[in-house]
Amino acid sequence: MIDNQTIILAIIVSSIATYLCRSMGVIFSSRLKIDSWIFDWIKCISIGIIVAVISKIIIFPEGILESTSQISRFLATICLIITYYFLGKNILLSVSLGTAVFTILNYYNI
Amino acid sequence: MTATPIKQGIKYSFGTPAIGLGLSMFTFGAFLKSSGFTIWQSFSSTFFAFALPGQFVMADLLIAGGSILNIFFAVLLTNARLFPMTINLIPIIQNNKIPKWKFFLISHLIAVTAWINMFASYENVKKNNRFEYFLGLGGSLWITSILFTVLGFICSDFINNKILLGLVFFNPLYFLIMTLSNILNRKLLAVFILSATLGPLLNYLSPSWGVLIAGFISGSLGFFYFRIKNDR
Numbered sequence: 001m002i003d004n005q006t007i008i009l010a011i012i013v014s015s016i017a018t019y020l021c022r023s024m025g026v027i028f029s030s031r032l033k034i035d036s037w038i039f040d041w042i043k044c045i046s047i048g049i050i051v052a053v054i055s056k057i058i059i060f061p062e063g064i065l066e067s068t069s070q071i072s073r074f075l076a077t078i079c080l081i082i083t084y085y086f087l088g089k090n091i092l093l094s095v096s097l098g099t100a101v102f103t104i105l106n107y108y109n110i
Numbered sequence: 111m112t113a114t115p116i117k118q119g120i121k122y123s124f125g126t127p128a129i130g131l132g133l134s135m136f137t138f139g140a141f142l143k144s145s146g147f148t149i150w151q152s153f154s155s156t157f158f159a160f161a162l163p164g165q166f167v168m169a170d171l172l173i174a175g176g177s178i179l180n181i182f183f184a185v186l187l188t189n190a191r192l193f194p195m196t197i198n199l200i201p202i203i204q205n206n207k208i209p210k211w212k213f214f215l216i217s218h219l220i221a222v223t224a225w226i227n228m229f230a231s232y233e234n235v236k237k238n239n240r241f242e243y244f245l246g247l248g249g250s251l252w253i254t255s256i257l258f259t260v261l262g263f264i265c266s267d268f269i270n271n272k273i274l275l276g277l278v279f280f281n282p283l284y285f286l287i288m289t290l291s292n293i294l295n296r297k298l299l300a301v302f303i304l305s306a307t308l309g310p311l312l313n314y315l316s317p318s319w320g321v322l323i324a325g326f327i328s329g330s331l332g333f334f335y336f337r338i339k340n341d342r
Contacts (some may be wrong), residue, residue, distance in 0.1 A: 001146045002172050010181050011151060014168040015158035017186040022217040025196020035202045036336065042194045044301050049191040049325025050222055050289055051302050052309030053163065056321055057282040059310040063170045064141055064278060073231040073279070080283050084290070091287055092126045098283045103276025 068106050076102035115239035119246025121256070122223075122231055130284035131223045131251055132258040136161055137278040138169075139262025139271065145169055149263050156259040160252055161221050162281070164189040190322055195225050202232050203240040216241070219248030223281075226288045295335040304328035 032039055057065065060074050065073075080098030087093055135156060142152040147169075155165055164185040171181045196217050204214070228244055235243045249302065266274070293299050305328035314321030 004148070004151075006178070007147060007151050007172065009178050010168055010172050011159060012187045013178055013182040014164060017331070018159045018161050018189045018192070019224065020186065021189045021192040022196050022220055023214055025193045025220070026200055026213050026217045029197040029200035032197060032201045034144030039198065039201060041330065041333045042146065042295070043198050045186050045196050045326055045329030046194045046225070047292075047298060048301050048305040048327075048332070049194065049290065050226075050285065050320060052313075052321040052328070053191065053222075053303035054282050054286050054289070054304065054323040055306045055309040056313045058286075060260050060313050060317075063166045064137075064275060065172075068275060068279075071248050076279060080287060081290075084287050089291065089292065090257065090288060091284070093128070094282045095126065095130065095280060095287055099276060099280040102279045102283075103273060107272045 068102075069110060072102050072105035072110060075105060115235065115242035118235070118247035119243040120247075120250045120316050122227060122243075123247045123250045126284065127223050127227050127251060128254045128334075131162075132254050133277045134281035135255045135258035136262035136265075137274050138162065138165060138280050139259040139264075140266030140274050141166075141171060141262075142259070143211050143263045145173055147263075149260060152255060152259050152263045156256045159185070160218065160255060161189050161192060162255075165234045184318075187318055187322070191222075192220060192324070197264075199225060199228060199244075202228070203244050204308065205238055205241050207238075208241050212241075216245060216248070219244070221248075221251070222285055223288075224248040224251050226285070228291065230288070230292055297332055301328050301332035305330060 032042075058077055059070075061068070061073070075099045079101045080094050083097050084091070084094035127304075138156075139152050142155065147155070155168070159165055159168065165187045167184050168181055171184055176184070199220055200213055200217070224244070225249055227247060231247075232240055233244070262274075264326060289302065293302055305324055308324040309330050311320075312324040316323070
């Protein structure tokens with residue numbers, strides 16, 4: 001068991017690290033115009049990082065998702081994309097079906 | 111009667127965005143309980159360090175026996191995506207009437223779900239109302255996250271582990287489809303394909319930096335390729 005003091009310290013340093021990223025963003029954004037090319041470039045980088053995070057979670061997950069099978073994550077993702085484009089781009093429906101496929105496959109250790 | 115911008119933001123977050131984030135936070139709360147956290151520590155984690163991937167890294171490293179310095183740098187790297195996301199979002203909600211310190215406060219609400227949904231909806235909101243609109247959208251997602259972390263902590267004993275595990279996948283699937291639904295031109299499609307390919311490849315070579323480098327390279331390549339092409 002982890003002791004209480006270590007947990008509290010970990011929460012404090014995580015909060016500082018997380019807020020540092022946001023506050024630096026506020027400082028650097030002060031002179032940025034919404035119609036400038038830099039704004040557009042940073043938006044491309046932000047989307048690039050978000051997509052890289054998602055693909056990492058699906059292909060090389062860490063933590064609790066590490067115990068799930070690669071095939072279940074792939075099939076759930078394929079199910080998500082197919083249902084999204086073939087069932088009228090309904091986000092809630094496609095994400096729910098993808099999650100259901102993932103849960104069922106892992107429930108039966110597939 | 112017209113709803114105030116803050117109410118419009120709250121209304122927009124209800125539904126799939128809140129469900130997606132809530133389910134993941136629910137699982138996170140259950141995970142913290144099994145890791146030896148107290149209910150107050152679980153609450154504080156989402157209240158102060160709100161950004162799920164970083165929260166998972168913190169808990170995983172604690173369990174693995176990582177040092178406090180190790181946790182600081184791992185969370186900093188994991189959440190570094192918040193830096194460009196904040197640079198992008200602040201000019202959208204910028205308003206000369208609002209004092210600067212309020213932007214430092216509201217930046218705490220910037221996370222992937224709020225960011226994606228803000229970009230999907232801000233053009234329908236008047237420039238002067240966007241700060242309040244985002245306060246409603248991001249604020250309600252933050253409060254939902256805190257509530258669901260605590261709820262997950264309380265309910266963890268009553269829910270099958272495998273079902274809890276299934277719920278945690280709702281959020282990455284939601285991120286994926288929201289990102290895809292916001293791909294409105296060939297430039298962003300190129301960034302998407304490049305990053306989806308480079309992300310896992312570079313992560314394999316460098317688990318700590320792979321995601322950031324992949325995002326930077328694919329975002330820059332996609333952007334400059336189309337900028338040069340359109341200039342010709």
